[in-house]
Amino acid sequence: MVLIDVIVILFLAAGIFFMFTGVIGLLRLPDFYTRLHATGKCDTLGEVLIIAGLLLYHASHYYHEAPLVPVKLLFLIAFIFLANPTATHAIMKAAYMTGVKPWKLGEERR
Amino acid sequence: MNAKSGKGFGILVTFCAMFLFWLLLSGIFDALHIGAGIICSAIIALISHDLLVKGKGEKMLSKSFRFFIYIWWELWQIVLANFDVAYRVLHPKMPIDPCIIEFDTSLRSDLALVTLANSITLTPGTITIDIKDGKFWVHAIAKKPADALLVDKTMQKKVADVFMEW
Numbered sequence: 620m621v622l623i624d625v626i627v628i629l630f631l632a633a634g635i636f637f638m639f640t641g642v643i644g645l646l647r648l649p650d651f652y653t654r655l656h657a658t659g660k661c662d663t664l665g666e667v668l669i670i671a672g673l674l675l676y677h678a679s680h681y682y683h684e685a686p687l688v689p690v691k692l693l694f695l696i697a698f699i700f701l702a703n704p705t706a707t708h709a710i711m712k713a714a715y716m717t718g719v720k721p722w723k724l725g726e727e728r729r
Numbered sequence: 730m731n732a733k734s735g736k737g738f739g740i741l742v743t744f745c746a747m748f749l750f751w752l753l754l755s756g757i758f759d760a761l762h763i764g765a766g767i768i769c770s771a772i773i774a775l776i777s778h779d780l781l782v783k784g785k786g787e788k789m790l791s792k793s794f795r796f797f798i799y800i801w802w803e804l805w806q807i808v809l810a811n812f813d814v815a816y817r818v819l820h821p822k823m824p825i826d827p828c829i830i831e832f833d834t835s836l837r838s839d840l841a842l843v844t845l846a847n848s849i850t851l852t853p854g855t856i857t858i859d860i861k862d863g864k865f866w867v868h869a870i871a872k873k874p875a876d877a878l879l880v881d882k883t884m885q886k887k888v889a890d891v892f893m894e895w
Contacts, residue, residue, distance in 0.1 A: 640818050641814075643818050652868050657814055663807065664810075664811045705847060708847075708850050715866075
């Protein structure tokens with residue numbers, strides 16, 4: 620039990636680390652497109668790692684009243700992998716279509 | 730396989746997928762809930778079967794198998810992508826040099842294009858901006874990830890292998 624708890628904590632910590640770098644990227648990077656790089660990638664893996672930790676926790680501390688919860692969490696992971704890059708791409712395309720200029724090296728940050 | 734039996738096959742596959750999904754999400758196995766699930770799945774299967782199973786499902790099994798193998802490579806790329814972003818963001822000087830690149834692919838089917846677009850978005854340093862007739866516009870955060878798509882073309886080859894569209 621203790622070993623599994625340690626693994627769960629590692630998963631959660633890794634997830635929080637990646638969400639944290641996503642936030643730092645959102646604040647530090649110079650323009651709209653590069654900020655999307657930080658949020659689009661870090662959020663996906665951060666969320667998935669956190670959900671994987673929850674899944675492992677639920678599966679190891681077996682709850683009889685809700686046996687299907689790990690399956691639902693697995694579905695959540697699959698849908699995050701599908702929806703997150705698609706949403707990032709949609710926001711990116713909308714910005715590109717409306718003429719947001721990409722930042723070039725050496726310019727002022729916006 | 731003629732057109733009519735193809736349609737029936739599509740409805741059947743959609744119905745089974747929807748009903749399985751219903752059972753897993755509801756978790757209550759009495760007559761009322763299962764009955765409601767059957768009715769709802771049937772309505773959805775009749776209305777929108779062509780969204781899930783489009784046309785003929787040729788070589789679906791071997792494509793699914795190749796896709797399953799591809800997913801593990803892709804997951805590893807996602808981990809690399811996150812360390813890449815973390816490095817660039819946390820580095821005091823922020824080693825970024827954004828540019829927009831475009832390239833052609835041999836892929837034509839919607840599923841293959843979506844797979845490649847989402848893979849590009851999830852892998853190190855690149856996000857898909859737009860796709861038109863197999864041509865991709867990609868925003869890259871630095872020179873190296875851009876070269877990985879323009880010169881090496883590892884990912885295009887892998888996706889083309891999965892969907893057998895060279």
